[in-house]
Amino acid sequence: MLDKKILKIVQKMLPPISKTELEALEAGDVGFEGDFFSGKVDWKKLLDMPEPKLTEEEQAFLDGPTQELCDMLNAWEINNSAKDSADGMGDLPDEVWDFMKRNKFLGMVVPKEYDGLGFTALGHSAVVMKIASRSVTAAVTVMVPNSLGPAELIHEYGTQEQKDYYLPRLANGLEIPCFALTGPDNGSDAGAMPDTGVVCKNDKGEIGIKMNWSKRYITLGPVATLIGVAFDMKDPDGLLGDKKEIGITAALIPRETPGVEIGDRHRPMGIPFQNGPNYGHDVFIPLDKIIGGQEMAGQGWKMLMESLSVGRSVSLPSMSVACGKLSTRLTGAYARIRRQFNLPIGKFEGIEEPLARIAGKTYMIDAAMKNTLQMVDQGQKPDIPSAILKYHTTESMRTAVNDAMDIHGGKAIIDGPRNLFQDIYKGIPVGITVEGANIMTRNLIIFGKGIFSSHPNILPIYKAASSGDAKECSKETFKMIANVLLNKGRSFFFGLTNGRGSHVPVDDKDMAKYYRQINRLSASFNFSSAMALAHLGGGLKRKERVSARLGDVLSNLYMASMVLKKFENQGRQKEDLPLAKWAAEQALHDAEVALHDLIDNYPNKFFASVMKIIVFPRSLLPFSARYANKAPSDVLDRQVVQSVMEAGGARDRLTDGIYLTDREGEQIAILEDAFNKVIAAEPLEAKIKSAVKKGELDSSSLADAVKANIITQDEADMIEIANAARDEVVKVDSFPSKNSNYSNGKPKKAKSVKVKAVASK
Numbered sequence: 001m002l003d004k005k006i007l008k009i010v011q012k013m014l015p016p017i018s019k020t021e022l023e024a025l026e027a028g029d030v031g032f033e034g035d036f037f038s039g040k041v042d043w044k045k046l047l048d049m050p051e052p053k054l055t056e057e058e059q060a061f062l063d064g065p066t067q068e069l070c071d072m073l074n075a076w077e078i079n080n081s082a083k084d085s086a087d088g089m090g091d092l093p094d095e096v097w098d099f100m101k102r103n104k105f106l107g108m109v110v111p112k113e114y115d116g117l118g119f120t121a122l123g124h125s126a127v128v129m130k131i132a133s134r135s136v137t138a139a140v141t142v143m144v145p146n147s148l149g150p151a152e153l154i155h156e157y158g159t160q161e162q163k164d165y166y167l168p169r170l171a172n173g174l175e176i177p178c179f180a181l182t183g184p185d186n187g188s189d190a191g192a193m194p195d196t197g198v199v200c201k202n203d204k205g206e207i208g209i210k211m212n213w214s215k216r217y218i219t220l221g222p223v224a225t226l227i228g229v230a231f232d233m234k235d236p237d238g239l240l241g242d243k244k245e246i247g248i249t250a251a252l253i254p255r256e257t258p259g260v261e262i263g264d265r266h267r268p269m270g271i272p273f274q275n276g277p278n279y280g281h282d283v284f285i286p287l288d289k290i291i292g293g294q295e296m297a298g299q300g301w302k303m304l305m306e307s308l309s310v311g312r313s314v315s316l317p318s319m320s321v322a323c324g325k326l327s328t329r330l331t332g333a334y335a336r337i338r339r340q341f342n343l344p345i346g347k348f349e350g351i352e353e354p355l356a357r358i359a360g361k362t363y364m365i366d367a368a369m370k371n372t373l374q375m376v377d378q379g380q381k382p383d384i385p386s387a388i389l390k391y392h393t394t395e396s397m398r399t400a401v402n403d404a405m406d407i408h409g410g411k412a413i414i415d416g417p418r419n420l421f422q423d424i425y426k427g428i429p430v431g432i433t434v435e436g437a438n439i440m441t442r443n444l445i446i447f448g449k450g451i452f453s454s455h456p457n458i459l460p461i462y463k464a465a466s467s468g469d470a471k472e473c474s475k476e477t478f479k480m481i482a483n484v485l486l487n488k489g490r491s492f493f494f495g496l497t498n499g500r501g502s503h504v505p506v507d508d509k510d511m512a513k514y515y516r517q518i519n520r521l522s523a524s525f526n527f528s529s530a531m532a533l534a535h536l537g538g539g540l541k542r543k544e545r546v547s548a549r550l551g552d553v554l555s556n557l558y559m560a561s562m563v564l565k566k567f568e569n570q571g572r573q574k575e576d577l578p579l580a581k582w583a584a585e586q587a588l589h590d591a592e593v594a595l596h597d598l599i600d601n602y603p604n605k606f607f608a609s610v611m612k613i614i615v616f617p618r619s620l621l622p623f624s625a626r627y628a629n630k631a632p633s634d635v636l637d638r639q640v641v642q643s644v645m646e647a648g649g650a651r652d653r654l655t656d657g658i659y660l661t662d663r664e665g666e667q668i669a670i671l672e673d674a675f676n677k678v679i680a681a682e683p684l685e686a687k688i689k690s691a692v693k694k695g696e697l698d699s700s701s702l703a704d705a706v707k708a709n710i711i712t713q714d715e716a717d718m719i720e721i722a723n724a725a726r727d728e729v730v731k732v733d734s735f736p737s738k739n740s741n742y743s744n745g746k747p748k749k750a751k752s753v754k755v756k757a758v759a760s761k
């Protein structure tokens with residue numbers, strides 16, 4: 001009797017879920033984020049996970065062909081290649097395409113048995129990251145065939161025949177793939193595609209599918225030879241069986257198939273990677289063109305969602321981490337080299353704030369990406385963590401690049417070969433928009449999907465309720481209530497003690513408080529989620545700001561945990577402590593702010609008051625601070641900035657994996673060279689300054705300082721050399737115009753400077 005009552009209540013509360021939504025919910029695995037939904041973190045599970053490490057073969061590929069590819073790339077020339085390219089739209093040079101194909105850059109995820117490189121997710125990511133730090137166009141070009149697309153789908157779901165034929169061709173670049181899901185009427189709501197495939201017979205009486213589609217924004221589409229197309233399959237005449245609405249299906253369409261219209265190009269932010277629309281008009285394909293053959297007809301959405309949970313962990317996070325690392329390395333050096341008011345600009349408090357943010361966020365996203373990739377390499381398909389990664393890495397990239405540009409001032413604005421920011425700046429919105437725009441990822445997916453797919457009880461309750469299994473439904477409901485009551489107590493108690501009394505798995509005094517806060521906020525997250533669900537039920541889907549804030553709590557707890565894991569992985573490096581503390585404090589502060597905002601704005605006063613008492617019991621006490629987790633302090637900001645303005649150590653570990661070179665004339669080499677020379681000259685300049693202060697010297701002239709034996713001639717030369725190197729870094733490009741009066745009216749090339757440069761490792 002009670003079981004039936006519970007079943008009725010639950011059936012009323014839960015939202016209706018469509019078939020595609022259910023498939024999406026069931027796709028992928030529950031990862032570490034599941035611990036936050038259950039309210040208790042299993043630290044042992046996280047800390048026992050091995051450190052992410054590249055194989056020797058992957059490292060050799062990075063040091064060999066990837067370095068060589070990066071040497072061939074020049075973002076400035078690529079972004080200005082339109083005038084020299086056949087279609088006037090720009091492209092990578094032919095020799096770069098050939099090199100990438102020959103060295104299997106397009107087949108990194110294809111297993112070795114099919115002639116691919118068979119790289120791990122970490123290895124694949126490391127290659128994309130290094131290329132992205134050199135050219136966004138090249139990175140996107142390499143990303144797509146290795147991400148969600150034909151190769152991965154054929155490998156996971158294809159028939160043996162499809163694997164044998166296509167995988168070696170894809171690995172060797174004999175086929176260029178693309179995957180077409182998005183259309184004018186299905187962007188964020190990708191499953192709502194109007195593109196159809198109707199089962200029918202052709203003139204010869206063979207059964208196949210007649211397809212019609214209209215797709216846009218398809219990366220590599222204009223040059224693709226093999227088009228993966230997602231469409232809604234129907235069998236109105238029952239040629240395959242009783243089912244008339246078969247559902248979303250993925251098929252492989254060779255470019256030359258009659259009725260395919262392809263080749264036009266979009267211009268995404270003026271970055272010339274290949275992207276464009278394509279159309280199908282009554283395209284007839286045999287059934288064996290369905291990925292996985294006839295038996296996978298209608299399984300397309302599940303296939304896509306499962307593949308997305310892996311691909312989404314690699315491509316855009318790798319590009320974003322590359323931008324964060326490049327911004328950190330360039331800006332840390334520039335802040336030391338560039339002087340205003342007689343001081344390196346990094347010494348100003350105003351610069352400390354954004355520079356600490358660049359470095360701290362980069363530490364955070366690098367930690368989250370590498371540890372999530374380790375989970376992928378252990379065989380998981382971490383669906384919600386991959387959405388968290390996509391959102392946080394691309395947003396942090398936006399912050400880091402914007403901050404870096406502010407610090408560089410005009411140097412980052414003036415276009416030309418000396419500007420290393422133009423390419424990545426244009427790439428920001430591309431990274432944010434693709435694979436579903438971030439607003440939706442934050443408002444709808446991270447918590448909205450996570451509560452169903454990663455919560456230990458909700459999906460079992462939903463399944464039992466929809467199948468009318470009253471016993472199972474009440475069993476799971478009671479399990480959930482017991483868990484929520486337990487977390488209610490934990491949240492209240494830890495709220496009072498500030499996490500004291502909860503389990504800390506390490507004996508590291510500096511970091512213990514962060515483990516405690518994650519324990520506390522996990523219990524609070526579990527309780528607040530349950531309250532929102534109890535109050536809003538299926539309506540939670542429409543209350544996107546509630547969902548977004550709970551998602552922010554979840555994702556920031558995930559990011560903070562990954563930071564702690566990275567710090568442990570790297571052997572608790574003392575020099576990295578400020579970075580790890582900054583990243584943990586920022587994530588925990590953001591999680592707590594999200595909880596406060598949730599309660600302050602909650603659409604029901606009663607539920608808000610209950611949450612406030614349980615989650616923030618200290619708010620009932622007099623003189624209690626609003627936030628237990630404060631944002632990183634000014635002192636911590638300064639320590640972080642110092643670590644990225646020094647050569648070696650923390651700076652090298654943080655920016656590890658981006659493209660560095662000592663090739664003559666390369667901007668990054670010129671900057672690194674100046675950085676080292678400026679650091680070497682600083683103590684000598686300090687000697688002169690001190691002598692002037694003491695009255696031993698009248699001026700800071702080098703000649704006088706040598707004469708007065710304050711410094712030697714060699715040391716004076718070192719200062720001169722450092723000043724020349726600094727001047728070189730500060731330069732920007734200028735181009736002759738019709739108004740130029742110092743080039744005899746003749747067009748002059750932009751000045752490019754050759755300087756012997758030495759890059760530090």
Ligand SMILES: Cc1cc2nc3c(=O)[nH]c(=O)nc-3n(C[C@H](O)[C@H](O)[C@H](O)COP(=O)(O)OP(=O)(O)OC[C@H]3O[C@@H](n4cnc5c(N)ncnc54)[C@H](O)[C@@H]3O)c2cc1C
Binds near residue numbers: 188436438
């Ligand atoms: C350069 C580039 C390359 C791409 N490559 C490919 C590719 O190779 N293959 C492919 O299939 N697709 C590709 N895409 C498509 C990409 O995934 C879509 O652009 C993306 O999913 C968003 O769709 P849309 O642009 O139509 O935005 P819309 O769906 O129109 O969304 C507009 C805004 O509304 C928001 N929004 C929508 N619904 C909600 C909601 N319920 N709640 C809150 N906010 C909401 C979105 O977040 C967004 O901010 C690419 C796109 C670009 C720009």
